[in-house]
Amino acid sequence: MALCTGTPEGTITSQEEVYIEGAPYLYYQDYDCDNHLFNPDGDGFYWGLSGTVTYPVYELACYEDVAMADDLTVNSVRCDKIGDKAVIQKRNHIVFTFALSSLFPLTTTSPILRGSAVTTSSPWEKMGIGEINNNDYWKFYAPKVYDTIACDFVSITIHKGQFVDAWTIAMVSGDKWMLGGIAIWALIDDTMPSGQEFVTIVRYDPSAI
Amino acid sequence: MEEEIGKLENTGVSAPIEESEVKPEESSGVKETSEPEPKSAPRKKSTRKKKITASKAPIVIQMQSQWPARLIIRGAPSGREYIFERAGVILGVDPQDVNFILSRNRNIETHGIGCCGGDRERIYVQVV
Numbered sequence: 001m002a003l004c005t006g007t008p009e010g011t012i013t014s015q016e017e018v019y020i021e022g023a024p025y026l027y028y029q030d031y032d033c034d035n036h037l038f039n040p041d042g043d044g045f046y047w048g049l050s051g052t053v054t055y056p057v058y059e060l061a062c063y064e065d066v067a068m069a070d071d072l073t074v075n076s077v078r079c080d081k082i083g084d085k086a087v088i089q090k091r092n093h094i095v096f097t098f099a100l101s102s103l104f105p106l107t108t109t110s111p112i113l114r115g116s117a118v119t120t121s122s123p124w125e126k127m128g129i130g131e132i133n134n135n136d137y138w139k140f141y142a143p144k145v146y147d148t149i150a151c152d153f154v155s156i157t158i159h160k161g162q163f164v165d166a167w168t169i170a171m172v173s174g175d176k177w178m179l180g181g182i183a184i185w186a187l188i189d190d191t192m193p194s195g196q197e198f199v200t201i202v203r204y205d206p207s208a209i
Numbered sequence: 210m211e212e213e214i215g216k217l218e219n220t221g222v223s224a225p226i227e228e229s230e231v232k233p234e235e236s237s238g239v240k241e242t243s244e245p246e247p248k249s250a251p252r253k254k255s256t257r258k259k260k261i262t263a264s265k266a267p268i269v270i271q272m273q274s275q276w277p278a279r280l281i282i283r284g285a286p287s288g289r290e291y292i293f294e295r296a297g298v299i300l301g302v303d304p305q306d307v308n309f310i311l312s313r314n315r316n317i318e319t320h321g322i323g324c325c326g327g328d329r330e331r332i333y334v335q336v337v
Binding site: 052053054055056058059106107117118119120121122125 | 273274275276277278279280281282283295296297313329333
């Protein structure tokens with residue numbers, strides 16, 4: 001009997017024994033490129049990136065400490081007589097953080113630093129750091145292939161993000177330069193359908209789904 | 210010649226003109242009375258078809274920047290400097306500079322593999 005094992009009665013949905021290790025690949029693209037790779041797909045989901053000549057996809061190489069977190073405003077509905085009856089939550093944004101140790105070419109790093117447009121003139125590459133353009137938005141795509149043989153993967157697409165927070169470049173003796181303090185805020189994109197305003201997550205796994 | 214001098218004197222030309230200076234074609238008001246020159250023989254029409262020549266505008270090769278930055282290419286054989294203001298810009302390039310510009314591109318064979326599985330060639334400019 002189910003109760004003997006401590007399991008509840010009725011319909012039960014159990015989890016899979018799939019454990020994902022390590023950071024995903026990280027890509028980003030100018031938000032002004034209107035189209036995702038799937039824009040939308042057959043199920044109405046917008047995800048992936050598709051690079052063009054004008055709006056290429058930037059691929060980040062070497063990074064550490066990748067994390068994704070939610071940022072909410074939470075207020076309880078408190079009735080002093082009895083306690084909290086409910087909670088009002090508002091999603092402010094989703095935060096994606098990482099530290100980057102591959103810094104070149106500057107073309108790929110300048111948007112992260114909120115620097116100027118880059119000029120490339122072989123053998124030179126030049127950029128400046130000036131006023132921040134608060135109208136720069138980016139799309140991000142973070143796929144993680146957790147079964148390289150079967151090509152099973154899970155991916156996270158941020159539709160409208162900005163690089164925020166103060167960065168730090170650590171220049172430590174005996175160690176690589178590290179650009180830390182990178183934070184991407186996934187902001188609300190009201191051009192996305194309901195339920196996908198911040199992020200779309202898709203998973204592909206024919207053996208399990 | 211003496212007849213012409215006489216005509217000049219009769220018309221009231223004050224200064225007698227030396228014979229050596231009188232040239233029928235230079236004196237005004239003196240009609241030539243010499244025999245009419247024979248008309249030149251009409252040029253035969255060429256039987257060859259007339260060549261249709263193309264416009265003499267310089268030939269250029271259209272090249273497009275693939276690089277998301279302001280791209281300046283100097284040192285080309287023609288001596289020209291090419292400035293692609295941003296990715297997607299197309300410029301007309303002197304044909305003798307095409308190979309030089311294409312040599313700026315980085316492929317995996319000549320420049321190795323990118324970091325961390327990023328085995329991507331780097332294309333700065335492509336022929337359109």
